[in-house]
Amino acid sequence: MWDASLEGQLSLLAEAARPVGRSGDTWTDRARRRLPEHLSALRGTKLYGNPDRYRRCVNDVNRLLARKGRGAGVSITLADYQDSRLSPLRSEDLLRAAREHESNPFVSVLAGRMEALVEEHAPDAVGVSLNYLSQALSAFAMIGLARDRFPRMVTVLGGGLVTSWLRQTGGRNPFTGLIDHCVAGPGEGFLLGLAGLSAGDEGFVRPDYGGFPAEGYLSPGAVLPYSASSGCHWRRCTFCPERAEGQRCRPVPEDQVQSDLRALVSHARPSLIHFLDSTMSPRLLEHLARRPPGAPWYGFTRVSSRLGEGDFCRALRDSGCVMLKLGIESGDQGVLDALEKGIRVDEASRALGALKEAGIGTYVYLLFGTPPEDADAAGRTLAFTAQHAGLIDYLNLAVFNLPAASEEAGRLKIRPFYEGDLSLYADFEHPSGWGRREVRGFLDRKFRRHPAVAPIMRRQPPFFTSNHAPFLLNFC
Numbered sequence: 001m002w003d004a005s006l007e008g009q010l011s012l013l014a015e016a017a018r019p020v021g022r023s024g025d026t027w028t029d030r031a032r033r034r035l036p037e038h039l040s041a042l043r044g045t046k047l048y049g050n051p052d053r054y055r056r057c058v059n060d061v062n063r064l065l066a067r068k069g070r071g072a073g074v075s076i077t078l079a080d081y082q083d084s085r086l087s088p089l090r091s092e093d094l095l096r097a098a099r100e101h102e103s104n105p106f107v108s109v110l111a112g113r114m115e116a117l118v119e120e121h122a123p124d125a126v127g128v129s130l131n132y133l134s135q136a137l138s139a140f141a142m143i144g145l146a147r148d149r150f151p152r153m154v155t156v157l158g159g160g161l162v163t164s165w166l167r168q169t170g171g172r173n174p175f176t177g178l179i180d181h182c183v184a185g186p187g188e189g190f191l192l193g194l195a196g197l198s199a200g201d202e203g204f205v206r207p208d209y210g211g212f213p214a215e216g217y218l219s220p221g222a223v224l225p226y227s228a229s230s231g232c233h234w235r236r237c238t239f240c241p242e243r244a245e246g247q248r249c250r251p252v253p254e255d256q257v258q259s260d261l262r263a264l265v266s267h268a269r270p271s272l273i274h275f276l277d278s279t280m281s282p283r284l285l286e287h288l289a290r291r292p293p294g295a296p297w298y299g300f301t302r303v304s305s306r307l308g309e310g311d312f313c314r315a316l317r318d319s320g321c322v323m324l325k326l327g328i329e330s331g332d333q334g335v336l337d338a339l340e341k342g343i344r345v346d347e348a349s350r351a352l353g354a355l356k357e358a359g360i361g362t363y364v365y366l367l368f369g370t371p372p373e374d375a376d377a378a379g380r381t382l383a384f385t386a387q388h389a390g391l392i393d394y395l396n397l398a399v400f401n402l403p404a405a406s407e408e409a410g411r412l413k414i415r416p417f418y419e420g421d422l423s424l425y426a427d428f429e430h431p432s433g434w435g436r437r438e439v440r441g442f443l444d445r446k447f448r449r450h451p452a453v454a455p456i457m458r459r460q461p462p463f464f465t466s467n468h469a470p471f472l473l474n475f476c
């Protein structure tokens, strides 16, 4: 196992900080000088107690990455990678990224390391896990490098993004000629099969993070990622790819969750557990409240009546819950009902109050521009947010993307619009004229500037967003 993302970023940063004379820009020179200090501060706890210093430190580190990217004609941040000539939504552009891998700045710093790893382990196959669009162009460049240097090595591509693509193509590999196998969903069985071994009973395999450099990540201590389920137990929200893709929910049995976490926590001694579930089920929350996992934890969940109960929230807090990410989406009941979100505005209000009282931080996700929303409904979401501003620690504001495979796409007027053959979303004509432009104008001119909302927006951790929020909260 090799975390090429981490190593690529750290290598680019090290190159960017190398003394090659003055850059001509005071801020960049300062960021260069301070890089070692910044990286070690991000890996310690003290920095998170000083939000202004934290922000300066993250922005300095990002400045160096961005400068490195500019030198190579691409845009790199701590959270994104963009190349104005290539789109990660077009299979032909991804294949081109593989062919022209030498122009990718990550490849230039990782090629030697890949060769050393292949020499050391002599693998028959290389598997690449691709989860985010921001990783796609560089992942393909790395695959292109592997193909070029080791043409006989079998290539396998999997991960969350690839799973969504394959659901869209009906399982067809869009990258034949470059990639031998694209795998949807959990890939353990496939990889065992490739090695000539039986996949067994299709049970969940306990993750093993032993091969990763826990001390290298930009966080205070190791953050342990763990999925207690795949898919979503609710799977009804009309706007959600979980419903559109029809993925079955498979919870890991509770006994296994417990034994996995016990083993992983005692081995890795994490400072935080990150539950990766699309939404942590009420059953899982009950289980964790009864049987704490042994380290502080956070994750995504739906609002439920249980979260409005003070005793239950206190039990969650005692079990180590430091923050919950909540998809409230709208402060308008009609919109929530039409989206089949299955929550009530008054329930969300009670949950925010009980969580605050118990000392659990909240990262609230709101969604604007959905088909049932109009300007008045969005105004009610603003009123709800302002009214609960004292109970909300962080906000994530999203503009609705229509999943191309959703039932709703069949009911709406779709606009001819070509983003790429791998795009998971479609453009549509909003039934009440509440389109993306209007929504963006509302968010920029009204929502973000509201005196009760603006301080929450300013708290948002740059680039790392919810990944660093629990650490910042710990000091509040």
Ligand code: SF4
Binding pocket: 232, 233, 234, 235, 236, 237, 240, 241, 242, 243, 278, 279, 302, 327
């Ligand atoms: S609860 Fe969340 S993950 Fe589940 S369907 Fe709704 S939006 Fe999707």
